Amino acid sequence: MADGELVARSKKGDREAFGELVLRYQKPIFNFVYRLLRHREEAQDVTQEVFLRAFRALDRYSPEQPFTAWLYKIANNLCIDVLRRRRNGTLPLATQTDQGEIRTEIPDHAHNPELLFAGWETRRAVEEAIASLPYKYRVVTILRHLQDLSYQEICAITGQPEGTVKAQIHRARRLLRARLSSVG
């Protein structure tokens, strides 16, 4: 069943229909949030909040925009709030090193054993490189390269024109190229 049909049923109170939407998108939304926040538990809390807000705001959802883009937009706004609170010191989830860097938790791949043997250092280096990008570049990089969204979808999520998004992607690739030049 298409997203539009599920949304229409959800608006009428069909919880199973909304549950289907949750099953479809909880993993990509969680991954998007997790890559931005780099904290698993917090990412799950934020993912939960994304779907709660979406459910409450279903009446305001317009079928003219893709449902995925709408969900990602909610997720992006929530992540911005979380990161802002972290910078203000109200969410001490990250630890500050002596050099002033902000490091978040080391991802725990115990639940996905394959990753344990797939170049942990390389993965760590890539994660750090993405995390070092400015927020706007990080968002478009994750959406384009990890979530595999089209430029149209990314434009709908970020509210930016295509030219701007492409320029950000190109700039992000150059920055990542410099940071990952010693890896591989």
Add this chain to the structure above:
Amino acid sequence: MDCRETELLCHRYLDKEITTEEFRALKDHLRVCPRCLLVWNSLRETVDLLAVLADEPPDPELFSRIMMRLPTRGRWRIKPRILRFAAVAAFTLAVGWAGFFTGTRQMLTAAVESRGGRMTVVPQPGRALIIPEGATVLGDLYVEGDVFLSGKVEGSIHVTGRSRPEPNLWHRLAGAVSRFWRMLWGR
């Protein structure tokens, strides 16, 4: 084609947007420009490295956590704005009726002075005499009605109604609401 245009074509290739002609032009330039060849190779390796990051699965119970927290939503769902209005109206009604049934009267503060002797005060129906804190009545006071006494009476006080401390904000509010509802219902 210059090196700046070549880098743009590299990005178009990585985005799978490059045309056949553009790809041919890109290959021709890479054959003769080692610097652009280096940029091309490193960009491709960077994008390949990003693919190393596999999806992280959320905890299995995330779905049930989300579904359990979903509010009830149905055909007869009442919007929060209406709920808030109904709550305020119900509260106002409850306060008004509470004020009515507890006998709270419309308040009238009167500056009371007496230079001795006897003074008789007859508050209007539905009203009460208030002797506020700090006020002193010298002499005997007869009140044919209710009195709220927070000040002093240096004499005897005779009350035919009820005597109690000066009404507080709750009483005043209840009285105002009670008047409002009586006005609405024409009593």
